Amino acid sequence: MSKVKYYYDSDTLSYRKIERKKGRRFGLILIYILGMVLSGFILLLVYLSIPSLETPREKLLSRELANMELQYELLNRKMTDIEDVLAEVAERDDNIYRLYFEAEPIPKEQRKAGFGGVNRYRDLEGFDNSRLIMSTHRRMDILTKQLVVQSKSLDEITVLAEEKENLLAAIPAIQPVANEDLSRMASGYGWRNDPFTKVRKFHYGMDFTAPRGTPIYATGNGRVMRADNRATGYGNHIVIDHGFGYETLYAHLHKYNVRVGQLVERGDIIGFIGSTGRSQAPHLHYEVSKDGQQINPINFYYGNLTAEEFEILLRKSQQENQSLD
Incomplete structure (x- = not known):
């Protein structure tokens, strides 16, 4: 129940009841609502204009x-x-x-x-x-x-x-006979006079003369494929398969120092110089093959010869003399 308010009327010397006007009441309500809306709008502008206001x-x-x-x-x-x-x-x-x-x-x-x-x-x-x-x-x-x-x-x-x-x-890369053991380089790769028939024929290797029993060295790593005397003219001989298509042959040996199937490394002693087979004097007949084709061994001595020694060997190997086998 709302309270009734009075005011003192000095003319009548009595208290009179205050009557509220309906229009004024509505205006106050409207002003209140507008004030709330305006306050909210101002607060929103303040919030949006200050980005640092974060939760x-x-x-x-x-x-x-x-x-x-x-x-x-x-x-x-x-x-x-x-x-x-x-x-x-x-x-x-x-x-x-x-x-x-x-x-x-x-x-x-x-x-x-x-x-x-x-x-x-x-x-x-x-x-x-x-x-x-x-x-x-x-x-x-x-x-x-x-x-x-x-x-x-x-x-x-x-x-x-x-x-x-x-x-x-x-790869065969050294000379099969040490220089200090050589008597001479008797014959090289190419056309030579056959020592028995005196007819010119192609000599597919190089002949190194040295005393009987002189060590013969494997010129590259590989596996011994042959160590016998069953090939015509070669006498006691050794064939080494080096892989990559390379093979070397060592002929006219006095005796072997390896057996078939044995793995050897460059510099191993595989046999000793002799004069077996079709040979006129103790020497080593040495051949190099690549993919089944004989090639000049002179190209494979870079492993243990100086430039001067190679120059001398090259000059001697090119002389068209008589071979020893």
Whole structure:
């Protein structure tokens, strides 16, 4: 129940009841509502104009977002460094390693290839930082693929290096008789006079004269395929298979120092000089074959001769004299 208010009327010297006017009451209500709306509007403007007014959770999320952007930026810088290092390794791989081992360089299209087809990053779309995140993922995927390509290339280089090492060890590369044991280099590769028929015939090896019993050395790593006297004219002889298509033959031996199937290394003593078979005097008849074809042994003495010694040997081997077998 509302309270009744009175006022004192000095004219009548009595209290009179205060009557409220309906229009005034409505006006007060309207003014109150307008005041509330205006106050709310002013507070909204203040809130929107001051961005620092954030809730604690918003501040936490803002810090996490800023830290994430910083980490992505640092990650991109590291990827740039990795890309530079990988590019340098690829450059050395193509222009040094693969060139040295006679392997074809890897095409740039294969090294730099991206990922076509479907959108691999659809799940990363629709965020405020989608472009940054997608770019980082794309660079990481390309780097991963380039690392796989480079890793396979280095694996191939490792295999080629092992084969190259084996090849260098297998190729006949030294003189089969030591210089200090030689009496002379009797005959070289080419047309020579046969010592028995006196007819010119092609001599497929080199003859090294030395006293009977002088050691004969394997000129490269390999496996002994023959050690017998069952080949016409060669007498006691040894054949070594060096792999990679190379074979060497050592003929007219006095005796053997190896057996069939034995593995030998360059410099091992495999036998001793003699004069068995079709021979006029103690000497070693030495041949080198590549893929079944005899080739001039003079090209395979770089392992233990100086330039001067090789020059003398080359000059003597070219003299068209009489062979000893």
